[in-house]
Structures are given as structure tokens and as C-alpha cells.
Amino acid sequence: MLPLTLFSVIYLFAPSALAGSVQINGSCSQSNNRLTVGTYEFDGDCDSVSFCNSGGVCQAKGCRRDIFPFGYAQDDPNLPKLCPSGQFCPDEEDACQSLIAVGGTCQLNRDDECQPPPNAGDLADNRFGTNVDGAVCLNAQCYWANVTLGQTCVVENTPYIVYFSGGEAIDIVSRGNCQVGLYCDSQSLQCTQQLALGATCVADKECSSMNCLASGVCGEAFDVPRHFGTWVYVVVGIGIFGGMIGTLVGLFFLHARQRDQEREKRIQYWREQNAFRQNIMQMRDTARASLLSLPLGGGTNSARSTLYDEQSPITQHQQQQPKGSGLRKMSVDDVGSDGEMDLANVVREREDDAPRFRSARAF
Incomplete structure (x- = not known):
């Protein structure tokens, strides 16, 4: 090594x-x-x-x-x-x-390389880690952190580079071999009592909390748990439940709007289907009225006159199985239940009159 x-x-x-x-x-x-x-x-x-x-x-x-x-x-x-x-x-x-005995050579910040003192439990700093089991490596030499108040101590200042949004700066970490609760003053090289919260400071080691704020006063330690007033918990609780209720209300109105939109679509569809049905019924009534308005007698412009004038005499087989025209059958099928009997009677009467028309033409 x-x-x-x-x-x-x-x-x-x-x-x-x-x-x-x-x-x-x-x-x-x-x-x-x-x-x-x-x-x-x-x-x-x-x-x-x-x-x-x-x-x-x-x-x-x-x-x-x-x-x-x-x-x-x-x-x-x-x-x-x-x-x-x-x-x-x-x-x-x-x-x-x-492990290296007191006075031996150690590496930078390697307090764990030094032998601990017999009363390591009393000198160890288990909170801020200023030493390891009461031993500390300062200026590449092992010491015990057992120097009492007002006694001469050893200090080590190590500059570190820190980076932040505005660039970089030097952060000097100062350590000594004083007991826990004391710090080694860099000017007098004597162990001094650490300062309480709110006291004026220039370095972290001067504060019992090891936290000298940028304002130059000792602040709370970083490991101190934060305590909040009751009103904070009340506000947080109201915010949580208010958010839940607000979410439910918002979802209710959102779904209600969606239901209204779907209902409007169904109403529109029903209106279109109803209008389509009315159009079909109107067409049916128009077709029925047109068929019923046809003349019963012969004439030069009559469809029946043309049919019976141009055809040959009806045979026996045709008399037994008369056939109606496709137009008549389609018209009868298209007529609804309310006019079906009337139209059928009209067709039957006209078919019964057909032999008399042929007999009259034979004479």
C-alpha cells in the first residue's frame, strides 16, 4: 500500500x-x-x-x-x-x-483505518460521522477524538469542488479531534463548545446540528424529522376528500352528458324511421286509390278493353283456372288490411263480368 x-x-x-x-x-x-x-x-x-x-x-x-x-x-x-x-x-x-495505531499514517478520510480507543463507545459519533469508533484520520495521521474543552486540538481543512446551477465553488470541510459536542477552532486550535440553534456561525462544525445556514445562523440538523401543525393535516385531508368528491361529481356530469347525447341519437333515429314509415304508408294509399279509380267498362283507352279485344277466345282450361294480371296481384298484395277486402271484391266483380263482354262482342 x-x-x-x-x-x-x-x-x-x-x-x-x-x-x-x-x-x-x-x-x-x-x-x-x-x-x-x-x-x-x-x-x-x-x-x-x-x-x-x-x-x-x-x-x-x-x-x-x-x-x-x-x-x-x-x-x-x-x-x-x-x-x-x-x-x-x-x-x-x-x-x-x-488497523493503524495512534500516530501512524492513514489515508484521507479513512478514519476506519485507525485503531479505536478503549472507550470507543463514549467517543464515537454515530450521528454525524465525525469519527469512527472514536478514531479520526487528520492530515494523514491517526488520532483519537478525545480532546476536551479548551485543550489544544488538531484541525484538517479539505477543499471540495461543488457544482450548482450557477457554476462551481469550493466547499471546505473542517475536521478535528475534539470530543463529540466540541469543535476545533481553526484560529486558536482549541476545542470550543458547539453553538445552539439560531446562533451566529461561519462553518457547519460550529453548530451542534452540523448545519450552518447561508444566512449565517445555525439551523436544524438534516436528520431532524419535520413536524407540522394540525391545520396542515386538516387541509390535506380536506384536499384529498374534496378531490375524490370532485372527481365523482365530474364523472357524474360527464356521463350524464354522454347519456343525453346517446338519447338524442336514438330520438333522431326514431324520427327518421317514423318519417320513412309515413312515406311508405302514403305511397300505399296513393297506389290503392289509383287502382280503385280505374273504369269498369270497356273503352279505347281502357287496359281491360285492350286486353279482351286483342286476345283469342278463352279456353275451357283458362276458364277453370283464371289468371289475374300481375298488376292486380301486386296491387292486392300491397294493399293493407283495411282496404284488402274492398279491392278483392272489385277484382272479383270485374272477372265475373268478363264473359258477358265477350258474348256481346260475338254478336
Whole structure:
């Protein structure tokens, strides 16, 4: 493992052309190991599943820091192991190593690499994570976060690049080795009591909530649950039920309009069918009146006169099975029940008169 400090980061700012692209068994150089500008994430020549060993060759990683590390499938058989208690996996992830004693060299923000104090339960910061089990890595050296109020402390200021809609800016994170509830003042280098809500501040570490607002006062911590007044729940409840009722009422009127449209279509269809029926009945009455108005006697313009004048004498077979004209049959069929008997009687009378007309012509 090659220790990395803030002082060596300045030299390693320029990234290599082949950074992070060399695969296992490829050539590499440990001198290219560095922390990424702005984020201080470890990077090197080898890809995400290998590290650069002392021989200058990319080798498969021997341990991992995360449960689900980048570059591996969830069921990858080559997934490196997690280090057991009392050991840590360095940034290079080459192999698990023993925890570092106080005063030893550690990597940036790797408080977990340092040995915890005997009273780790009393010194550990489990809320904001300012230390790990009471141990803290400051300026590449392990300390215990046990310095009391007014005592000399060690401070570490790390600038990070933050991005926002207006561009980018520098966010300085300041850490120290004071006990929980205290902070290391960068000017006096003494542990000072953290400030309460609403107090004037210039950095997050000065507030007990670790949240110094842009207005320069200590605000609530980010993990504090928000509580709302009863009126908020009342308004929300009214809004929910009002929305439900409004939806139902809107659907009722929408469906009512659709029903009215369908009803109008049916009425229009009925009107059209009724008008069509009236037209048919009018045509029937007109046809019946036209047939009944035909003359009974012969004449030069009579259809019956022409028929009997031009035809030969009726045979016996024709007398037994008289045939009416197609026009008469169609007319009888078309006549409704109210005029069917009258029209049939007229046709029967005219057929009975046919022999008398022929006898008169024979003389």
C-alpha cells in the first residue's frame, strides 16, 4: 500500500492518459496512483477490478471496502472479500491490513483505518460521522477524538469542488479531534463548545446540528424529522376528500352528458324511421286509390278493353283456372288490411263480368 496525503495530492493532480484503463496482467505504475481532483476519489492506471502491485502489473483486487463494489456483478465468483474486524481494506484494495495505531499514517478520510480507543463507545459519533469508533484520520495521521474543552486540538481543512446551477465553488470541510459536542477552532486550535440553534456561525462544525445556514445562523440538523401543525393535516385531508368528491361529481356530469347525447341519437333515429314509415304508408294509399279509380267498362283507352279485344277466345282450361294480371296481384298484395277486402271484391266483380263482354262482342 502506498500512503496518500494531502501534500502528495498537489503533485498528482494531472491525470494519466491511461488512468483506469489497464486490465489485469497489464503494465502500470504506482506513481500514477492519485486522488481525483475535487472529489478525492482514489484512481490509478488499473481498471475497477484490479490494482497496481509493486512489480508494475495490474493484479486482481484482494479485498473490497463496499458490500456492492463498482465493476462487479452481484454473483461474480471473483468478488473480493470484506475484511474482518480488526483489519481494513485500503484505497488500493490490494489486501486486508491491520488497523493503524495512534500516530501512524492513514489515508484521507479513512478514519476506519485507525485503531479505536478503549472507550470507543463514549467517543464515537454515530450521528454525524465525525469519527469512527472514536478514531479520526487528520492530515494523514491517526488520532483519537478525545480532546476536551479548551485543550489544544488538531484541525484538517479539505477543499471540495461543488457544482450548482450557477457554476462551481469550493466547499471546505473542517475536521478535528475534539470530543463529540466540541469543535476545533481553526484560529486558536482549541476545542470550543458547539453553538445552539439560531446562533451566529461561519462553518457547519460550529453548530451542534452540523448545519450552518447561508444566512449565517445555525439551523436544524438534516436528520431532524419535520413536524407540522394540525391545520396542515386538516387541509390535506380536506384536499384529498374534496378531490375524490370532485372527481365523482365530474364523472357524474360527464356521463350524464354522454347519456343525453346517446338519447338524442336514438330520438333522431326514431324520427327518421317514423318519417320513412309515413312515406311508405302514403305511397300505399296513393297506389290503392289509383287502382280503385280505374273504369269498369270497356273503352279505347281502357287496359281491360285492350286486353279482351286483342286476345283469342278463352279456353275451357283458362276458364277453370283464371289468371289475374300481375298488376292486380301486386296491387292486392300491397294493399293493407283495411282496404284488402274492398279491392278483392272489385277484382272479383270485374272477372265475373268478363264473359258477358265477350258474348256481346260475338254478336
